[in-house]
Amino acid sequence: MAWEALAKMRDANPLVQCITNFVSMDFMANTLLAAGASPAMAHAIDEIDEFVAIADALCINAGTLSPEWLASMKAAGARARQLNKPWVLDPVAAGATSFRTSACIELLALGPSIVRGNASEILALSRASNLPPTKGVDSAHDPSQALGAAKSLAEKYHCVVAVSGAVDLVTDGTRVVSVSNGVPMLQKITASGCSVTALIAAFAAVYPREQHLEACAFALALFGLAGEIGMSKASGPASLRLQLIDALHGLDQATVSSGVKISEAS
Amino acid sequence: MAWEALAKMRDANPLVQCITNFVSMDFMANTLLAAGASPAMAHAIDEIDEFVAIADALCINAGTLSPEWLASMKAAGARARQLNKPWVLDPVAAGATSFRTSACIELLALGPSIVRGNASEILALSRASNLPPTKGVDSAHDPSQALGAAKSLAEKYHCVVAVSGAVDLVTDGTRVVSVSNGVPMLQKITASGCSVTALIAAFAAVYPREQHLEACAFALALFGLAGEIGMSKASGPASLRLQLIDALHGLDQATVSSGVKISEAS
Amino acid sequence: MAWEALAKMRDANPLVQCITNFVSMDFMANTLLAAGASPAMAHAIDEIDEFVAIADALCINAGTLSPEWLASMKAAGARARQLNKPWVLDPVAAGATSFRTSACIELLALGPSIVRGNASEILALSRASNLPPTKGVDSAHDPSQALGAAKSLAEKYHCVVAVSGAVDLVTDGTRVVSVSNGVPMLQKITASGCSVTALIAAFAAVYPREQHLEACAFALALFGLAGEIGMSKASGPASLRLQLIDALHGLDQATVSSGVKISEAS
Numbered sequence: 130m131a132w133e134a135l136a137k138m139r140d141a142n143p144l145v146q147c148i149t150n151f152v153s154m155d156f157m158a159n160t161l162l163a164a165g166a167s168p169a170m171a172h173a174i175d176e177i178d179e180f181v182a183i184a185d186a187l188c189i190n191a192g193t194l195s196p197e198w199l200a201s202m203k204a205a206g207a208r209a210r211q212l213n214k215p216w217v218l219d220p221v222a223a224g225a226t227s228f229r230t231s232a233c234i235e236l237l238a239l240g241p242s243i244v245r246g247n248a249s250e251i252l253a254l255s256r257a258s259n260l261p262p263t264k265g266v267d268s269a270h271d272p273s274q275a276l277g278a279a280k281s282l283a284e285k286y287h288c289v290v291a292v293s294g295a296v297d298l299v300t301d302g303t304r305v306v307s308v309s310n311g312v313p314m315l316q317k318i319t320a321s322g323c324s325v326t327a328l329i330a331a332f333a334a335v336y337p338r339e340q341h342l343e344a345c346a347f348a349l350a351l352f353g354l355a356g357e358i359g360m361s362k363a364s365g366p367a368s369l370r371l372q373l374i375d376a377l378h379g380l381d382q383a384t385v386s387s388g389v390k391i392s393e394a395s
Numbered sequence: 396m397a398w399e400a401l402a403k404m405r406d407a408n409p410l411v412q413c414i415t416n417f418v419s420m421d422f423m424a425n426t427l428l429a430a431g432a433s434p435a436m437a438h439a440i441d442e443i444d445e446f447v448a449i450a451d452a453l454c455i456n457a458g459t460l461s462p463e464w465l466a467s468m469k470a471a472g473a474r475a476r477q478l479n480k481p482w483v484l485d486p487v488a489a490g491a492t493s494f495r496t497s498a499c500i501e502l503l504a505l506g507p508s509i510v511r512g513n514a515s516e517i518l519a520l521s522r523a524s525n526l527p528p529t530k531g532v533d534s535a536h537d538p539s540q541a542l543g544a545a546k547s548l549a550e551k552y553h554c555v556v557a558v559s560g561a562v563d564l565v566t567d568g569t570r571v572v573s574v575s576n577g578v579p580m581l582q583k584i585t586a587s588g589c590s591v592t593a594l595i596a597a598f599a600a601v602y603p604r605e606q607h608l609e610a611c612a613f614a615l616a617l618f619g620l621a622g623e624i625g626m627s628k629a630s631g632p633a634s635l636r637l638q639l640i641d642a643l644h645g646l647d648q649a650t651v652s653s654g655v656k657i658s659e660a661s
Numbered sequence: 662m663a664w665e666a667l668a669k670m671r672d673a674n675p676l677v678q679c680i681t682n683f684v685s686m687d688f689m690a691n692t693l694l695a696a697g698a699s700p701a702m703a704h705a706i707d708e709i710d711e712f713v714a715i716a717d718a719l720c721i722n723a724g725t726l727s728p729e730w731l732a733s734m735k736a737a738g739a740r741a742r743q744l745n746k747p748w749v750l751d752p753v754a755a756g757a758t759s760f761r762t763s764a765c766i767e768l769l770a771l772g773p774s775i776v777r778g779n780a781s782e783i784l785a786l787s788r789a790s791n792l793p794p795t796k797g798v799d800s801a802h803d804p805s806q807a808l809g810a811a812k813s814l815a816e817k818y819h820c821v822v823a824v825s826g827a828v829d830l831v832t833d834g835t836r837v838v839s840v841s842n843g844v845p846m847l848q849k850i851t852a853s854g855c856s857v858t859a860l861i862a863a864f865a866a867v868y869p870r871e872q873h874l875e876a877c878a879f880a881l882a883l884f885g886l887a888g889e890i891g892m893s894k895a896s897g898p899a900s901l902r903l904q905l906i907d908a909l910h911g912l913d914q915a916t917v918s919s920g921v922k923i924s925e926a927s
Contacts, residue, residue, distance in 0.1 A: 152686040152702050154418040158585035163632050168585065169488070170418050173461040176492035183491060195705040222701070225715060226708035317910065319690035319700065365907025366695050375631025378583065420684040424851035429898050434851065435754070436684050439727040442758035449757060641897025644849065 131389040132382045134332060134347040139165030143185035143334035147327055148172045148202050150192020150221065153320035156370070157188075160324040163378040164351070166331035174201045181208040186334035187216035188327045189241070191223070191233055192320075199232050206239035215242040215333035215341065219326040224253025234258060237286050242333055242341050244282065245291040245326045248275035255282055272298045276305065289341045291329070293322055297349045298394065299342055306346045307394035310353025317366040318373075325352040350389045351380065357388065397655040398648045400598060400613040405431030409451035409600035413593055414438045414468050416458020416487065419586035422636070423454075426590040429644040430617070432597035440467045447474040452600035453482035454593045455507070457489070457499055458586075465498050472505035481508040481599035481607065485592040490519025500524060503552050508599055509611050510548065511557040511592045514541035521548055538564045542571065555607045557595070559588055563615045564660065565608055572612045573660035576619025583632040584639075591618040616655045617646065623654065663921040664914045666864060666879040671697030675717035675866035679859055680704045680734050682724020682753065685852035688902070689720075692856040695910040696883070698863035706733045713740040718866035719748035720859045721773070723755070723765055724852075731764050738771035747774040747865035747873065751858040756785025766790060769818050774865055775877050776814065777823040777858045780807035787814055804830045808837065821873045823861070825854055829881045830926065833874045839926035840878050842885025849898040850905075857884040882921045883912065889920065 144167045147157055158168040171180045181187060187209045189202045209216040218241040220233040234257050237244065246254070248271060255278030272294035279290040283302035291299045297308040315321045325348060332344040352373075359372030410433045413423055424434040437446045447453060453475045455468045475482040484507040486499040500523050503510065512520070514537060521544030538560035545556040549568035557565045563574040581587045591614060598610040618639075625638030676699045679689055690700040703712045713719060719741045721734045741748040750773040752765040766789050769776065778786070780802060787810030804826035811822040815834035823831045829840040847853045857880060864876040884905075891904030 150702065151417050151683050152690050152700075155421050155585065155687055158418050159633065159636075162583045162585055168418075169491075170416065170459050171488070171491075172459060173494060175462060176460075176494040179492035179494070193702050193704060194708075196707060222703070225701075225703075226711035228705065228708040228711070317694045319687065319694055363907075365910040367691065367903040367906035370691075371633040371637060371903060374633035375629075378631040417683050421687050421851065424684050425899065425902075428849045428851055434684075435757075436682065436725050437754070437757075438725060439760065441728060442726075442760040445758035445760070637899040637903060640899035641895075644897040 131347050131350055131391065132385040134344070135351060135380060135385060138332055138335050141335045142167055143331050144169055144183065145186050145188055145327060145330045145334065146171060146180055146184035147188045147190070148198065148205055149188060149190035149323060153190060153192060153323035156320045157324045157327045159374055160377065161327055161331060163374045164328055164331060172198060172201045174204055177201055177204045178208055181205050181214065182212060184214065186214060186330040188330040189216060189236060190219040190221060190323050190326060191229060192221040192323065194229060194232055202236060203239060206236055206241065210240045215330065215338070217241060217243045217245065217326055217330040217333060219323055220244065220246050220250050220254055221323070223250045230257045240286070241288055242338060243289040243291065243329055243345050245293060245329055247293050247322065248272050251275040251282065251290065251292050252278050258282065258285060260285060270294060272296060276300070289345050291345050291349065299346050299349070301342045304342060305394045306342060307392055308346050308349045308353065309390040310350045310357060312356050312360040314360060314366055314369050315356050318370045325349060328352050346391050350391050351385065352377070354385065354388045355380065397613050397616055397657065398651040400610070401617060401646060401651060404598055404601050407601045408433055409597050410435055410449065411452050411454055411593060411596045411600065412437060412446055412450035413454045413456070414464065414471055415454060415456035415589060419456060419458060419589035422586045423590045423593045425640055426643065427593055427597060429640045430594055430597060438464060438467045440470055443467055443470045444474055447471050447480065448478060450480065452480060452596040454596040455482060455502060456485040456487060456589050456592060457495060458487040458589060460495060460498055468502060469505060472502055472507065476506045481596065481604070483507060483509045483511065483592055483596040483599060485589055486510065486512050486516050486520055487589070489516045496523045506552065507554050508604060508607050509555040509557065509595055511559060511595060513559050513588065514538050517541040517548065517556065517558050518544050524548065524551060526551060536560060538562060542566070555611050557611050557615065565611050565615070567608045570608060571660045572608060573658055574612050574615045574619065575656040576616045576623060578622050578626040580626060580632055580635050581622050584636045591615060594618050612657050616657050617651065618643070620651065620654045621646065663879050663882055663923065664917040666876070667883060667912060667917060670864055670867050673867045674699055675863050676701055676715065677718050677720055677859060677862045677866065678703060678712055678716035679720045679722070680730065680737055681720060681722035681855060685722060685724060685855035688852045689856045689859045691906055692909065693859055693863060695906045696860055696863060704730060704733045706736055709733055709736045710740055713737055713746065714744060716746065718746060718862040720862040721748060721768060722751040722753060722855050722858060723761060724753040724855060726761060726764055734768060735771060738768055738773065742772045747862065747870070749773060749775045749777065749858055749862040749865060751855055752776065752778050752782050752786055753855070755782045762789050772818070773820055774870060774873050775821040775823065775861055777825060777861060779825050779854065780804050783807040783814065783822065783824050784810050790814065790817060792817060802826060804828060808832070821877050823877050823881065831874055831877050831881070836874060837926045838874060838878045839924055840881045840885065841922040842882045842889060844888050844892045846892060846898055846901050847888050850902045857881060860884050878923050882923050883917065884909070886917065886920045887912065
């Protein structure tokens with residue numbers, strides 16, 4: 130099924146508009162191109178309405194946030210919702226400062242289709258949304274610690290929530306799917322999380338909202354699989370990044386069918 | 396002749412000021428360094444007058460455009476014109492939104508020496524300049540479809556216009572030169588078009604305005620040739636990008652003399 | 662001693678907040694990650710107070726300066742000083758324009774722990790600080806030409822000053838330490854100077870202010886050593902950059918102990 134998803138996304142070549150942090154732009158655009166999508170980094174509020182209208186999906190990332198960019202992100206999120214286009218939120222470093230946390234909550238309230246973060250970001254969003262406390266702690270590195278928070282967020286905001294980690298967990302509030310692809314050294318490449326979020330947007334572009342849990346899992350698994358292939362040829366984080374992009378571009382049916390590790394985990 | 400051009404540019408080591416999109420900055424600066432020029436990314440309007448005065452050429456790129464950056468671009472373009480320094484315009488995604496299209500028209504009116512875009516961008520600029528319609532369509536991927544538009548733009552704005560594609564076409568409104576270097580996978584590397592535009596500026600820095608058609612063709616050919624050499628060692632878009640930069644740095648007389656494919660095409 | 666420093670920094674995994682230019686962000690963040698630190702690119706003035714409070718060190722870089730970013734840099738530098746956290750200044754292109762030079766002087770006055778620049782930047786800061794003229798000239802590429810200026814700056818601003826070049830010189834105004842690691846081709850990689858400045862901040866995070874001269878020398882030596890190892894596997898500037906990051910990640914005790922070239926030079 131992951132292979133069909135990839136083939137479908139490559140065929141559609143969706144235009145993914147990214148309003149993202151400065152650190153991630155190069156790697157994110159190259160990830161989208163290698164996978165078969167078309168990136169467009171455009172953030173000026175003066176063209177948001179028109180640009181979201183021609184995009185197939187939207188990726189919003191809070192990395193190097195500022196009030197000016199936040200205004201564009203909010204306009205874009207609202208516009209995407211209005212036009213019924215999928216949009217994905219990456220709440221980078223939510224919880225680190227009050228500015229950042231409340232910005233992410235404002236964005237959440239605009240109705241993203243999918244949210245992807247690490248355990249501590251998801252826990253921070255949950256707490257800031259006044260959801261019931263869960264057993265997780267801020268410093269949690271294990272997605273399972275944030276699963277309760279992810280489910281509550283998914284229910285409250287009617288979206289899919291993905292928690293990244295050694296094993297990624299994806300939930301719509303009811304179902305939980307786990308993705309076991311990837312390698313630890315991905316943590317040593319800046320913006321690898323940001324890039325997979327953009328890839329999630331590319332897959333969300335070619336599936337209806339009811340299947341965004343699957344779309345999200347496919348993107349996480351394929352990026353992780355490309356990382357595994359890359360790792361077998363890498364001698365450190367920079368060569369891993371290069372090999373990952375090359376592997377993403379070269380993924381074929383046999384590799385995808387035998388390599389993807391997605392399972393229902395409720 | 397391309398070899399003499401490269402040797403001349405390397406000797407001069409021109410300082411190329413780039414006011415460019417965030418996605419392209421890393422690849423563009425490394426392209427200029429590898430080729431033998433010196434990049435300077437500086438955009439604050441507070442230092443435009445002084446910075447353009449010390450630069451040998453200017454590269455303006457509309458990629459991640461905003462009103463603030465547009466103001467700097469206009470100030471820089473006007474200043475370059477005043478000081479008779481060459482400047483090159485890359486109208487990224489002209490035609491996608493009205494903000495972007497009219498910004499590019501405003502920049503065109505300030506008198507760039509050279510404009511480089513893909514077929515659909517050149518067609519969009521032509522239409523927005525109220526030039527007679529040509530047979531090309533917006534979705535055109537073939538530069539020859541935009542040649543009429545390119546000639547009209549070149550005449551109206553007294554500049555050289557380059558249309559990138561499988562075969563690049565460069566015109567001053569009368570002459571047409573074609574460049575056949577390059578490989579299809581360059582399309583899978585973000586900002587490869589932006590980077591070649593910066594390289595055009597580096598070559599324009601060492602030639603008088605009457606020879607900017609040739610300067611532009613040299614840059615397109617040498618970047619494409621580096622892509623061909625890179626492709627022979629690459630296994631995907633990320634290794635192509637790495638190998639292209641290494642090849643650009645290592646270009647020697649024998650390789651350039653036998654590899655460059657420029658021909659008069661009018 | 663350099664090995665102990667690296668082991669100590671890796672153990673501490675310091676959070677280095679970078680307010681830096683757009684060109685450098687990707688390479689800088691990957692340098693910090695590969696070396697064992699944690700990068701955080703965050704610049705909005707709305708979160709400066711909170712962010713500096715959670716960071717272990719701060720890196721401020723004037724590359725793509727604008728008045729808005731300068732305001733954030735000044736707030737961050739002042740906050741770091743207030744909280745007694747180390748911060749490092751990279752005065753990119755100081756001397757090129759009056760806006761840039763006076764911005765760097767304003768930042769210097771806020772009390773950085775360490776300043777790193779090339780010879781011409783250090784000479785420009787010295788002149789703009791009304792320090793006695795030294796024999797160096799603006800176009801100097803040799804750090805020794807700027808040593809007098811570096812000593813004067815270090816005394817006046819009570820900081821460590823590092824002058825990068827073929828042999829780096831580091832001074833606190835009295836002592837002078839020289840670092841002989843590195844390869845010439847590092848000059849052909851954009852933001853390699855910016856990245857080593859961020860690495861200096863990571864080492865400053867784990868040493869008290871009295872040992873910042875040593876911390877600075879360790880960072881310069883280890884980055885240069887990674888460049889030497891990388892160069893042995895590189896075929897141009899792009900492969901050097903990749904190999905440098907991989908080598909930085911893989912540095913072990915034997916390599917560091919035998920490869921680091923630091924000596925007292927006063």
